[in-house]
Amino acid sequence: MFENPIGATSGIMGPPSFHFDPCDYGGYLPEDDLHPDYPEYLPPRDAYRKHTNIWCGGGFREPRKRPVPSLPYFPGWKKLGGKAEKTKRVRSATPRGFAIAVFEANARAGGKRRMASPKRLP
Numbered sequence: 001m002f003e004n005p006i007g008a009t010s011g012i013m014g015p016p017s018f019h020f021d022p023c024d025y026g027g028y029l030p031e032d033d034l035h036p037d038y039p040e041y042l043p044p045r046d047a048y049r050k051h052t053n054i055w056c057g058g059g060f061r062e063p064r065k066r067p068v069p070s071l072p073y074f075p076g077w078k079k080l081g082g083k084a085e086k087t088k089r090v091r092s093a094t095p096r097g098f099a100i101a102v103f104e105a106n107a108r109a110g111g112k113r114r115m116a117s118p119k120r121l122p
Contacts, residue, residue, distance in 0.1 A: 001056040001102070003094060009053065016053035018062050022046035025097035027066025028104075038090050041076040046095040048074060063101030 002013070010016065026045035035042040042048070045068045056062075080087050 001054060001060055003052055003054055005050060005052050009055075013055050017056045017060075019051055019053045020065070020098060021049040021051060021070065022095035022098060023048060023070040024065045024067050025063065025095060025101045026068030028097040028100040035096070038076075038093070041080060041090045042093070043071050043074040043076070046097045047071045048077075050095075052095075052098075061105045063098070063105035066097070066101070 002009075023046055026047050029045045031045070033044045035044070047068050047070055049070050054062075080091055
């Protein structure tokens with residue numbers, strides 16, 4: 001799976017397999033959610049829109065959506081302009097609800113796949 005917002009990637013890799021907005025998977029996060037690293041920048045439960053494309057293959061399963069309402073405006077977004085390293089990290093962070101959904105949809109696919117144990121990772 002390769003994730004990237006709208007941009008030049010489609011010209012290189014062809015059309016995406018599917019796309020999503022973070023709020024499409026916010027329901028995987030608890031109702032009292034706050035972002036653990038960037039609560040001042042990203043709204044609770046990934047309740048924002050950011051069109052993101054996914055290219056995938058090899059038996060990847062698109063996760064089931066559990067949408068939450070998108071906030072029309074979140075004050076933290078005003079702080080995410082410019083080219084500072086922290087801004088780049090926040091803007092490129094994979095939405096947590098989507099990450100959970102991908103894990104749930106693919107870790108148990110067919111009962112054969114399993115996530116690698118952290119002890120076995122290089």
